[in-house]
Each structure stands twice: as structure tokens, then as C-alpha cells.
Amino acid sequence: WADTATTKWVNTPEAARKAVRELLPYEPDLIKAFADGWRYGFSADNTSMDVDTLSALVDEAHKNDLKVVTHTVTVERGKVAARAKVDVIVHSLQDRPVDQETIDLMLASGTAYAPTLAVYEPVKPGQSPPDSLDNPRFVQSNAKFQYALQNVKAFHDAGILIALGTDAGMPGTLHGFSTLHEMELMVQAGLTPVEALMVGTANSARAMGVLDDRGTIEVGKRADLVLLDGAPWTNIADVRKTERVFIDGRQVVGPGTALPQANAMMTLPATPAQALIDDFEGEAGRTRLDTLRVQDTDGGMDRSVLISLVAPEPDGDKALRLSARMSVKDDPHAGVILPLSRGSLEPVDARAFEGLSFALRGDGGEYKVMVRTVGGWWQAEVKAGPEWATFRTPFADLQPAANWRGDQTPWTGADLLEVQFGGGRGAGEALWLEVDDVSFY
Template identity: 50%
Template sequence: MNRWRIRLWLGASWVLAGSAPPLPTYAAGPTALAIEGADVFDAIDGRTRRETVLVRGDRITAVGEHVAVPPGTRIVDATGLTLTPGLFDLHTHWTSAGVPATVPAIATAYLKSGVTTVNDFNEAPEAYAPLRAWLTGLAAPHVRFAARISTVGGHGADWADQATTRWITTAEDGRAAVSAALPYRPDLIKAFTDGWRYGMSPDNTSMNEDALAAVASAAHDAGLKVFTHTVTVQRGLIAARAHVDALAHILQDSVLTPTEVEEIHRSGMGEVPTLAVYDPDKPGPLSSKAPQQVAQRHEKFANALRNVKLLHDAGVPIGVGTDAGMPGTPHGPSTLHELALLVRAGLTPAEALTAATATSARLAGIAADRGTIAVGQRADLDLFQDNPATDISAVHHLVAVIEDGRLIWGMDAPPLPDANRQDHRPATPAQLLIDDFERSDGRTSLDTLRTVAADRGPDRSIVVATIIPDDAGHHILSIQAEMSQKKAPYAGIVLPLSRGAIDPVDAHRWAGVRFMVRGSACPARITLDQAALPSLEAPFTVQDRWQTVNVPFSTFHGSPAHGRPDTLAGNGSDLTAIGLGGACTAGSPFWMQIGQVRFY
């Protein structure tokens, strides 16, 4: 039979001895593996045992001390190593504002940390399909996308639009929001239920209990789990009564009482603490260094640690998530930091490792598929130099990652695909017509979902965009808005150039963007979103009569006022979306009508 003989050299380097043929490339099908000599972590009882694990295809087919290895099986000699299930991170945000900032780099960071399954709470449903297509060409963890639901003025509704985060108030709204998400095949629902802003800023709105219960019921009817942004004890109890599956943060405004702990335990709801994002001593700049706020952060974190221990000791399932993508919470290493913080909270290393594997799989509703090393489970596996079940710091000494039965990182795994080193997918040629507003289904001429845009924050400009007929029998887009009470309000629309504005288009063969416009005589701008680069913008003038505006690509530059360097200039390459809108005086009405948006 073919054999891999992989041995530790000088305590750090791995060399291959023997005559095994090279592994197939990442895109090729999985092979048969036998991992021999490892101390295998049992994520159910928390023990490790010296066993052989046999993998065929993407499944584990045998586990035991005496396993017959079929001829032709590649053998990994893992003597002295510890084998665990692949790690989970149940709370991440794959955002360009995080570290790293691109999909391939984020995927790579997770694999290099041994994380093979994540929940992404950041995406608009329109982006699921193109992101799933992109991920199939990468070495990447299994990414599960959450449909986002919040309240008017709620956390999570303070940016983007209702195509990204649905806003609800009533039970009827909640059921409709879940129903609207289902055609996109979300993997779970994320509900933003708690408006508390940690005593650091004015609170957002919170979700009514009947609305949350309706969301949970509709999601469960569709076979989906519900995780919630919930950070206060009373809102946690509401979530428990509403049959939420797991809280996506730890409760931290106060220490739980025994009665409150028992109510949560009795509900069956789980807890994903995300201690990593709240760690007051994590690297990176603080939002405030004022002594009072620094003291508040430490006080709330002490509550968080205490509540994790109380809930765990009561039998509440504890999973692992980080809120990675938020400031000071990088993708990949934060998952490992979370395990250390769970141990600091009072879990044993083995319990923390179980939280990151079997328990996280159970909370995600996929325990039948992965999360343990057992026959029939998905072969997502990590090999560590030492045993993290006895010393959690061993998670930082990862030797190899096996995903879907393939060695994809470490040892003599094949190089990661070239796509893992690219910032974005290859651009396709742009089409001339972007939107003539003749479709009645809310989509552009490119079959992308047109959305409204507004300034960020809990107090946002109110924007309504509708298609209306013009005098010639064609159609135009009419934008009506009331500007918010802030220094730089904004109202407009976004025209994605591809589904979800994920795949870029190349428009450099054109000179720029042309459109018809009339409206309020307010400062107006057109924005070009670019793949893996800051967006660019250019001003244009609006009058109350129709005019055709040509905006050459050469006039687009970054805006320092919006955190984008003005040295960036546009050339029409790698575009993902176009925005059109204006900024009138705070509190004032605004209108704009737009027709025939195209390149020229």
C-alpha cells in the first residue's frame, strides 16, 4: 500500500519519507486516508485515546484501536500528535472592514487556525449564491450564511438596507421576513433583538417578544436555527421564552441569578459567548480610553466570564464564536483566543474543545454531519503537535488540517489554490446598459437587486424609491427622502453590477457613466464600488429639469471625508456597484428622479 511517513524534525519541520505519489490538487476528489498513532479526542466524553481513523471520500468510515486498513490507502503516521474534529466559529462577519479583508484571505486565515466551519452573519441574501460559487474554487471552511432580521432603528439595521437586514416590528413582520429569505436558501437566521449599546452610546430599539417568537417559529418550520444578538439578561430571558436556539453573545449587563440561569437552562437555548470581541485587553485601539469607559469594559467582561461559567455549570450548551471581523478581532486567531478565554471563564481545556466542536455542531443543527470523530461523520479534522484537551494553548501548534477527507493544509498538503491568493474573482466584461427602470420586479436591467442607500446610524434618512412612468411612456426611478438630523445625511440608490455586488465587471473600454437626472438642488454624487479596493466618487449637479450627465471615469477619486484616500483614481476596472444620490440639509426633504443609467 502507499504510505505517508510524516515525522517531526527538530521540533518544527515536517518531512516526507517513502514513495507515495503526490496528493491530488485541492480541486480533485478526495482520497482514502488512514490516520494512525494519533491521540484521538472524543468530543463527547472529553477523553483522548490512541486510535486509527479511516477516511474514505469525505466521511469517516472506521475509528478504533484495531482497524483494518484497505490496500491502496494513504497512511498518515500521526504518532505523538493529537487528532480533533475541525473547529467551529459560529459568529463571524466576512466584511472588508475586518482583518483580513478579502474572502480568499479570510478563508485562508480560518484554515490555518484549524477552523473548518463558520457562520457568516454579514451578507445580504443576494450575495449567497455568488459567494457560494466563489468558495467552491477556494480552500475554505464550510461557510454558513445567516439571513439578518432586526427592528426599525435596531442594531444591525443601522447600515445597508432592507435587502441586507429586514426590519420588523410585529409578529406578522417577523413571519414575512423569514419567508422573504427562504428563496435564497439561508443556513440560519440571525435576529438582532437587543438594542443595549453597553452603556457606551444611546440604545437602539429592541425586538418585541411576539415578533421574535414568530421569527423563531417560522424559521423552525423551515428547518432553520435562530441565533440572536442579545447582550442583556432580560432580553436573554425573552429569547429563551421565544424558543431561540442560541444567543450569539454572552449576557453582560449583570450577573445571572440562579433563577435566571435555571430559566435559560430549562428552555434548551444555547450560548455562544464571543468573549474574544469583548476582551478589554485585546490588541488594537480602543474605541475610548476614558478611565470610566475602560473600567466599564472590565466590569462587563467580568460579568461575561462569570455568566459563561454559571450557564456552563447549569448544563446550558456553550458553543464557540468570536464576532470576528469586528475591530481588534481578526479572523482565525480570534477563534483560538476564544478557547483560551473559555478556559479563563472556568471551562476545562477539554470542555472548551468540546464547545468548539461537538457542541457548536449541535447548536448549528448539523451534529449528524460533523463535530465528532465517529463513523459516518464528515472528515473535517485537525492534527495538533500537543494535546489541546489538556493544555488549550496547544491549539496554536497546528500541524495539519483535513477537510472533506482531503489534507488541505500542513504536512505535505498541496499548495493552496491560486484563487486563495487573489483579492477578488476575475472581472467579466461590463454590459452597456445598467438600468432603464423598465422591469417591474425591483431588479435592474442586469437582473441585480436595486437597493436604497442612506447614511449610517440609528437615526437614518428615510428613503423610498419607486418606479414611475415618464411623459414618453417609459419608466424612471423616483427617490423621495427626508434627511436625518445629522451633519452629513445622505439618500440615494445602489445599482449592483452583478448579483450581490460580489463578482466585478470590467468597464474600462467605456469612458464613464451616463444617466438622466433631475431633482433637489443639493450636492449630489455618484459612487463606484470596486472589488477589494475603496470606493470612488465624483460630484454632479442636479437641477429641477431633466439633463443628461456624463461622468468620466477619470473624474472619480477617493473621498478623504469618507475614509478613502483621494489619490485613488478610477479607470472602470473591477467595478461591483454604482451609487447615485444626494446630501441635503439635515431634516430637509429631498427628491431625485433618474433614468437610463449606462456606460458610454
């Protein structure tokens, strides 16, 4: 939700149509609607998208030849998605057994179903079960997973098109591996190995409207092929026995294949950092590095509301202004990210510099200056009053961010990705801040 250029909040049909039109210049492959608002059937339904809004979103997308998939995880919300004629329900309906009404609605609308079983498996491959099988969270996860298995079989038997997705990237849900495991879980749910293979190939291509290009081995179609040393049509576990892979007819995995050296690299090569990051005098919405500024707030059902804009100062100079109302939760926050490369994908090497220089003014409270590296977030706190002041924060003063999840690697200065300015206040309180002349020194 940080990238407001391609992530939109909508709660009316008019807003949904406008949002779809705003996405068209980005040439998306599909639109995903988070129609359930972080719900899994056990919390109040106060953030879900209503059927009129979702229907308008789908209609506008279809007018522009775009498929719509929805994050949908409860049976009642599945009915809403089907009534809105979404193309694919992504994630499992897992709060109870699916009923005939839902099946009928999905059949009538042609809605396909991609249950992403791999992300919901209570104990994923390589993980250990909890110390106590009576752990309430585990009991709940296991119950939902059993509903997920039961429902995908019910949908399949009813003639609803089943497609393959995984939500890979979530904890314990590895890219690539989880795709293969998803087919194994389909068999665990009651599909035959042949049916699971169809789900992972032709069915998914059909669900996304690209079956004329891929999904089956036919003359004139894309030559993307995986050759297996086994018989997965009888033993689905043989999908793991990859022998060769071809993309567009060219072998990229298998005997004799020379893989690119970049395949062994964890990140793109770093480029030298430029001194000026942003003085807010350039193209609207973009830093002086020609990267897109993005807003960042806390997550969950209640989120801090942030407005940021570049506005002129009395002297004619421009500065970035932030105003936020904090969400009602522990440790709310809001800020603006200045990516050091497009998409924050290419690290920059700032070892030629000593730290960050910037001008601030604000409400007199403490603010966080944060730097994200490949290994994690680093931060320092500064206090800014209503008068402009110039600050210099040496890299040596940055400390690992307390809320960083994962292995925090030592600071090197050679792998910087983003700079962020923001802060937090008490639940429901307001914050304001102005930033200018951000650079390395």
C-alpha cells in the same frame, strides 16, 4: 440593512411571520434577529424587539425547521430571548452579572449561548493598550468584558450549552485566528481546555442541530478534521499548532498539499465592464446586469427612511425614483446601489471607458454619484433640478469619499464593484431624486 431582500425590519408579530416566510426562497441556514437594536446597556431602550414579536419570529422559523439566533447583549434582553425560545443567544450578556432567573429561563427553553468573547476583548492580540488606562471608553470596555467572562462561566456551570462564535470581521477580530483565540478566552473565563474544545466542536454542532453530521469523529459523519501537533486538552494554546486539515476526507492543508492559485488572490478576477448598467426597463428589482438593486442609508438607532421604486414617466419610459426623510444626526444620507456583479463580489474592469453617463432630475439640491472599487469609495457631486438633464462624470473627476474608512488605494478603473446615487439633506428634511439611463461611456 441595505439588502432589504434578506434583511427585514419587523416590529409586530404579524410582520415577523411574514418576514420569515419571505426569506424561505433564499434557503437560509439560520435567521439572526438583531433584537437589541445597537444597545449595549448604556443607551435608551427604544429600538429593541418586544417578546411577542420575537416569539412569533421564532415560532414561524421553527415551523420551517430554521434555527434562530439573536444579537443579545444585556441580561434583561437575555430573559426576553429565552422567553421567546430562541435557539442561541449570540454575543455576551455584559451589562451586569447574570441572575438565576435568566439561567432558569434559558434552561427551560433550551437556549444555548455563544458569547463571542474575541470581539469584546478590550485589547485584542497584536494591539497596544490605550495610553491611559483611565480612558473612560477603555474602563467601560474592560468592565463589560469582565462581566462577559463571568457570565459564560456561570452559564456553563449551570448546564447551559455553550457554543463558539467570534463576530469575525469586526476590527481586530480576524477570521480563523479569532476562532482559536475564542477557545483560549473560554479557558480564561474558567472552562477547562477539554471543555473549550467541546465548545468549539460538538457543542456548536449540537446548538445548530447538525451533530448527526459533524462535530465529533464518528463513522458516517463528515470527515472535516484538524490535526494538531500538540496537546490542546492540557494546553489550549496548542490549538494554533495546525499540522493538517481535511475537508470531506480530502487534505487541503499540510505537507504535500498544493493549494489553488486563487488562494493567494485578494479578489476574484475582474471581468470587462459592460456599457449599460441600468435603464430601469428590465426585470423588477434588478439592473440590466441582472444584479439586485439595494438601498443604502446611514446606520445607528435613528436611520434615514428611504423608499425607492421604478415608475413610468409620462413618455412611457421608466426611471428609478428615490424619496427619503433624513435621520436626525450629522451628515445623514440615503441612496440606491447598482451592483456591477452579483453580490458586488466580482470586480469589473472599466478602463475601456472614460466615465459615467446618467440622467437625473431632483429637488434642486446636490447629489452624490459614487463608485466603489476594491480599494474604496470615490465620488462626485452634481446638482439636479426638476427637469431631466443628462450628466457625464469622467472618472478623472471622482475624488476619494471623505467618509471612507481604511486605506484608499489609487484609482485604476480596473476594480469597480458598485455605482450609487443618493445624497443627504439637513436633519429631518426630505430628499427626492429620479435616475435613468446609467451607463459607462
